[in-house]
Amino acid sequence: MTNKTPALGTWAWGDSGKAGDGYFGSQLTEYGLREVVEKAHSNGLTLWDTAMVYGMGRSETALAQALKGYARSEYQLSTKFTPQAAGDDLVAGMLEQSLDRLGTDYVDLYWIHNPADVARWTPLLIPLLRSGRIKHVGVSNHNLKEIALADQILGEAGFRVEAVQNHYSLLYRSSERAGILDHCREHDVQFFAYLVLEQGALTGRTRPLPEGSSRAAVYNGILPQLQTLTDRMGAIGEARGASAADVAIAWAIAKGTTPIIGVTKAGHVDGLVRAQGITLTDEEIAELEALADAADVDTRGSWEHAM
Numbered sequence: 001m002t003n004k005t006p007a008l009g010t011w012a013w014g015d016s017g018k019a020g021d022g023y024f025g026s027q028l029t030e031y032g033l034r035e036v037v038e039k040a041h042s043n044g045l046t047l048w049d050t051a052m053v054y055g056m057g058r059s060e061t062a063l064a065q066a067l068k069g070y071a072r073s074e075y076q077l078s079t080k081f082t083p084q085a086a087g088d089d090l091v092a093g094m095l096e097q098s099l100d101r102l103g104t105d106y107v108d109l110y111w112i113h114n115p116a117d118v119a120r121w122t123p124l125l126i127p128l129l130r131s132g133r134i135k136h137v138g139v140s141n142h143n144l145k146e147i148a149l150a151d152q153i154l155g156e157a158g159f160r161v162e163a164v165q166n167h168y169s170l171l172y173r174s175s176e177r178a179g180i181l182d183h184c185r186e187h188d189v190q191f192f193a194y195l196v197l198e199q200g201a202l203t204g205r206t207r208p209l210p211e212g213s214s215r216a217a218v219y220n221g222i223l224p225q226l227q228t229l230t231d232r233m234g235a236i237g238e239a240r241g242a243s244a245a246d247v248a249i250a251w252a253i254a255k256g257t258t259p260i261i262g263v264t265k266a267g268h269v270d271g272l273v274r275a276q277g278i279t280l281t282d283e284e285i286a287e288l289e290a291l292a293d294a295a296d297v298d299t300r301g302s303w304e305h306a307m
């Protein structure tokens, strides 16, 4: 696990495209997603994050379709199993289904999506690591105690938790406050930050999120509270030829994390590239965090427990 360039998130790719049926309310096309892949790969961004539960398999299928024609060695796949969605097939069965949808025989980075019984689920990854069906293991939405237990279980078999993936944005810094960022830094564990853009709410957009979508229900009501923050992000970005969204991503990079950004348009990849070139000053970071705290919103996802 040495690649620290941002990862590309594909949760929204699992939306069915039918009105009212989808978390994001996105209208995505095969052609548009192929453009996203081409733009990303030509800019050296090749780590794709998905999960079995994104659209119950649709995201993995759409990703495989968009990646068609690229050699498997040209990109890396990060996908997850969700203990809470397991049937009798447990982890090995869920992995086989993901591999099938992704059209590959290995996953670069495999995640326990949400913590359930850590002592029960973590050992099931060991034979998959031994067989080479998965190359590296990460845990998502786990607190410090759960991360340590998963690492101990894998450690007894000669493996380790190599990555952590949690909600981390200007608005939601619980992993930092709980010491998870420090833990990752001290133990050489790569911390992947998701919801850096709060599903589009932290981009300074003037239009509300798509009516009827789940993300609209979560965020549209709090957009006015975010305006002072997003205006300042916009101003900081403008001085560097960048946008408020680019500043949100640059902040996550400045904090030592690897952002996973949900990209639905080729232009989003340009933002990601710009963000990598932005260095925020300590004063700017402190100011943005103070404005984020003053917004006084709680964007914890329904699937997350307190850190």
Ligand SMILES: NC(=O)c1ccc[n+]([C@@H]2O[C@H](COP(=O)([O-])OP(=O)(O)OC[C@H]3O[C@@H](n4cnc5c(N)ncnc54)[C@H](OP(=O)(O)O)[C@@H]3O)[C@@H](O)[C@H]2O)c1
Residues within 6 Å of the ligand: 008, 009, 010, 011, 012, 024, 026, 049, 050, 113, 140, 141, 165, 166, 193, 194, 195, 196, 197, 198, 199, 200, 201, 203, 243, 245, 246, 260, 261, 262, 263, 264, 265, 267, 268, 269, 271, 272, 303
């Ligand atoms: N492990 C977990 O439990 C977990 C949970 C959530 C997410 N994730 C992962 O993290 C990824 C990122 O999260 P997310 O996709 O939910 O949300 P996100 O990255 O916070 O936001 C993505 C949305 O922001 C907008 N956007 C993206 N780039 C932009 C740019 N440069 N400028 C303006 N707007 C931009 C797009 O909205 P429009 O489509 O409206 O343009 C996009 O759908 C997911 O795709 C998934 O891979 C993991």
